[in-house]
Amino acid sequence: MPLEKENILIVDDDVQILELIQRHLKSLNYHTYKAISVKEAICILQDQTIDLLITDLQMPGVDGLQLVKYVSEHFPEIPKLAVTGYPSIDGALKAMKSGVMDYLTKPFTKEELKNAVEKSIALRPISHSKPGAASLRNPVFGELIGQSEAFKHVSNIIERVKENKATVFIQGESGTGKELVARAIHYMGKFAAAPFVAVNCGAIPENLLEAELFGYTKGSFTGANDDRSGFFQAANKGTLFLDEIGNASMATQLSLLRVLQEKEIMRVGSQKVEKIDVRVIAATNVDLKELIKNGRFREDLYYRLTVVQIDVPPLRDRKSDIPLLVDKFLFKYGVEYKDRIVKISDDALLALERYDWPGNIRELENSIQRAVIMCDKQVEIENLPSYLKYQIEFPKQDVFLPLKEVEKRHILKVLEAMDNNKTKAAEILQIDRKTLREKIK
Template sequence: MLKKENILLVDDDIQILELLQRHLTSMQYHTYSAVSVKEALYILKDTAIDLLITDINMPDINGIQLIKYMAEHYPDIPKLVVTGFPSIDDAMSVIKSGATEYITKPFTKTELAEAVKKSLEGAKPKNPIKKVAPREQHGYGEMIGASAAFKNVVEIIERVKDNHATILVQGESGTGKELVARSIHYSGKFARAPFIAVNCGAIPENLLEAELFGYTKGAFTGAYETRNGFFQAANNGTIFLDEIGNASMAVQGKLLRVLQEKEVTKVGSQKPEKLNVRVIAATNTSLDELIEKKHFREDLYYRLTVVSITVPPLRDRMSDIPFLVDRFLQKYGVEYKDRLVVITPDALEILKRYAWPGNIRELENVVQRAVIMSDGQVTAKHLPEQVKFRIDFPEQPLKPLRQMEKEYIEKVLIATGNNKTKAAQILEIDRKTLREKLK
């Protein structure tokens, strides 16, 4: 009777695969075989595997890459490496990549049995995973960070926080442009005055002018009363205009007048109203390109960029990731778990390595999901696939039909334990034809 453990064998050498399969079957283990890393990943996707045994040297993608991939995507599966390089340095490299054990070629059946036993026993957790010690928090206002790129932004904020100079905040989506605007407002002497945030991309174009500047009774259908707009609400304080590039040319014209004359005119009115408002605008698109396409006024652009702040993407301030992770763990740990949630060193290393195309917003979403899925400790298995180690397979060249047939016959023979009768049945040919093809 077979044991419950399923062992996946990966080696491009058919003879080694057959030897491993024969030895392990005699030890009452159930085996799956793959002649490449790509084939191994297909098996892992749909099969419960208890142990991986892999060679190191394989064409295209080697065993080290498979070990690294599995260490993050399948951290609970032990990994036994079969290597022909018995040096101490090579052994250490294999273990550091995530392998549980390794044996060198040639090996005996007894050595294999002992290595398999040690690997399976090593998969059982004996001690709790080390936790990352809490870090001292670094930041400014609601912003978190300590990198040089972060400090450059803070330096500009310090210079503009106490005056009403118009500011344009630029940066990719998710970098925290609104946090920069809030830090400018709430860290300066106007902190007690209103801060009004407006997403110009979220308000329909035909309503944006009325929402920004207000309207008089009867100015348009549905205007049953005179109402102030966001600019009037922000008087003596700060208005933050996010996605300013989405404003229509008509709205841009009125914005220019606000910046030049310090006054606004309600829709439907001829009477201007004096205001004292600091304008902070933000964009994640190139206003230069919009100007070239005649979609943005050049004179408004120069009025908005009295001071310009470029918020760096997260990939340019990777050293800030641990501080951001700590903040999000604290925030969502209290919200979802009513306690502090911690993260393991391995999981944090994964987050520190990923490029974060969605910037801080993407990092926050990943940590939020991980906290929900964890029981108080975030590990690698709680992180989404896209942030973990990836294997980029080279594009396979087109092969002759005869070569494809040969490789498939070899694959079927491995899967059937070299049982030619079963292989012939699967291939739907007779044994005589199979023998001829094997020759």
């Protein structure tokens, strides 16, 4: 059964009910997100594209009815389905007036949930915006966000590869969001219900990487007390994301080449071949071609990995996206730290747009996180680190001056400090007054 296109957000403070609803929806091939509080739900709504909200009404603190009202105004295109264990006519009327499409009373069956979900999605509001307006209003692609030409180029490639299992290679500086690109490829395509497994090759010791990737058999090396599956088995039918692929040893590279060529793996210590169905997405922030020249990376593996290559631009090359990214992080950390949305002054935003961000989006997010903590109601320029504010670059002083020029400048400096009193200046310079007169001439 193919994966449905709809993403459903479930909100309930009862973890058991939350898990039950998620299990039912997954069996119906819906993609789900879950939250145990209204605050967590709002963060997900900001970061993800949600097609249906299912929320409990009775929750401690901020209740589900307030969430329904919030979504009705901020995300009017999202249909709402309410569930409650305390049914009342008054509660039902309030929920319906707030924009709820349907109302379920706990406990309910899987079939009742299925019918309510289908009904709510079928009755969702139809947007009458002009063509292209939605993309400008909500320029997101999975967890990625932007509307610059550089961003559009990346999102266009993602759109083309998300529905197939072609091997993808992502190149980009540290902090540009390479893993977010990989997740967008996986979760926005038809294989979203399958596993997504991310592995940082640089964080695993070289002598253990092959065993972690392909698994191992009992007794294959010291400490191998049982048979164990690897990351490839865990990602079967889905996507394996290999970050910092340049750190893999030559032996591991050879094994990876076999996987990509033959679609099969062999556990460490085993002679048995296992067939595998995994889409591999690799990423690095180093130049693999330089590693190939230095004999540290296999050229044949490089060409196997780069069936499709995505070059993620640094933030300095997509500065028009900075306001959108700032809004996203202000919302995220404003809700987390201040229980409200935090704004930013024009001067502070201008300072952020002026900076070149060598640490890319990760550095920008960290700066916004700090600024939200330090500010009161609005991020002002004084809440930003000093290196983000306007800097004066003084011209470099001449280092290699002729000795006469150095002497001349020093004498003039001393005379100026002594109000042109030659006697005092001569004493400081430790020369007689006659010598000083000659030098002045």
